[in-house]
Amino acid sequence: MTATIENPNYAYPARSAGRRGPNLEKAGWIFMRASGVVLVVLIFGHLAFNLLWTPGGIHAVDFGFVGGKLAQPFWQWWDVLMLWLAILHGSNGMRTIVNDYVHKPTIRTVALWAIGIAAAVLIILGTLITFTFNPCPEGADLSLLPSFCAEL
Amino acid sequence: MSETSSSLTLPDPSPRRTTFSGTLYRGNEGMWSWVLHRITGVAIYFFLLVHVLDTALIRVSPEAYNAVMATYKNPIMGLGEVVLVGAVVLHAMNGLRIILVDAWPWATKHQRLLFWIVMGLVAVLMLYFTPTHLINVFSPMDGGH
Numbered sequence A: 001m002t003a004t005i006e007n008p009n010y011a012y013p014a015r016s017a018g019r020r021g022p023n024l025e026k027a028g029w030i031f032m033r034a035s036g037v038v039l040v041v042l043i044f045g046h047l048a049f050n051l052l053w054t055p056g057g058i059h060a061v062d063f064g065f066v067g068g069k070l071a072q073p074f075w076q077w078w079d080v081l082m083l084w085l086a087i088l089h090g091s092n093g094m095r096t097i098v099n100d101y102v103h104k105p106t107i108r109t110v111a112l113w114a115i116g117i118a119a120a121v122l123i124i125l126g127t128l129i130t131f132t133f134n135p136c137p138e139g140a141d142l143s144l145l146p147s148f149c150a151e152l
Numbered sequence B: 001m002s003e004t005s006s007s008l009t010l011p012d013p014s015p016r017r018t019t020f021s022g023t024l025y026r027g028n029e030g031m032w033s034w035v036l037h038r039i040t041g042v043a044i045y046f047f048l049l050v051h052v053l054d055t056a057l058i059r060v061s062p063e064a065y066n067a068v069m070a071t072y073k074n075p076i077m078g079l080g081e082v083v084l085v086g087a088v089v090l091h092a093m094n095g096l097r098i099i100l101v102d103a104w105p106w107a108t109k110h111q112r113l114l115f116w117i118v119m120g121l122v123a124v125l126m127l128y129f130t131p132t133h134l135i136n137v138f139s140p141m142d143g144g145h
């Protein structure tokens, strides 16, 4: 036995008839897939490097280790790209879920604004920190800093 | 099985729960992969909110950052990290399955097989991650940390 869907693209048109302007829902749909593919590489690399390939794994994650990474442009760009894509992907996914389950207009508006504001705050905060970060803050305990700070 | 621009013929999903017979979807692999994708997506989202904020303490002081990182190093959090990484790996592998199912007719027809391939990949990746991570979590910390 087989089940046949007649005109699969016709019963539920991707866009209501008469809509004008750029198709933002379609752009979001494509973004979820494009960002997802890139995030697999960025997140798996992040987890493997920090938790598996660095001796000590989670125990080795401290200011010296992360400061040493964020002093390098390679990891700055890796982390900033991961931040933007993960926050935008996750926030757009949460938007879909709120639209699915929250039917009261006021609560829905509040929830969508909360998601948007949280996304903007975290992206701005994270980006500023990554590019203004000082791995060797003045007057700090040298034993807590990346080893290259001793040579300054 | 034929495929034209105006009709798509899918194999019978033969649902195990006959109370839902007549649907293509409910009670089968397709539904469970959607449920898991949604739950893992929300869980990772809330962790990410916290994780950006704890990482932001690196801009405050070495002491502040090390203090918050210390909370990730106790054994209970270590077990939680295995669950969290499991959620990420499942969401990532199933996300790739969703992309293939949407883009490639062969994958649409074999989405059920692909679900089990996703489960297999998750198992393999977690068999790689879990021992290494738990050894780190439960090893006594040597001086310096």
Ligand code: HEM
Pocket: A029, A032, A033, A035, A036, A037, A039, A040, A043, A086, A087, A089, A090, A091, A092, A093, A094, A096, A097, B034, B037, B038, B040, B041, B042, B044, B045, B048, B088, B091, B092, B093, B095, B096, B098, B099
């Ligand atoms: C690791 C790589 C990832 C891949 C390959 C991936 C892939 C996907 C895909 C393909 C979708 C489906 C979109 C749709 O149905 O239109 C999705 C949804 C979603 N993703 Fe991800 N994702 C990844 C990482 C993340 C991360 C890091 C987060 C959280 C910050 C996240 C949160 C979500 C949420 C909340 C949804 C919505 C789920 C739903 O509508 O049921 N994902 N993801």
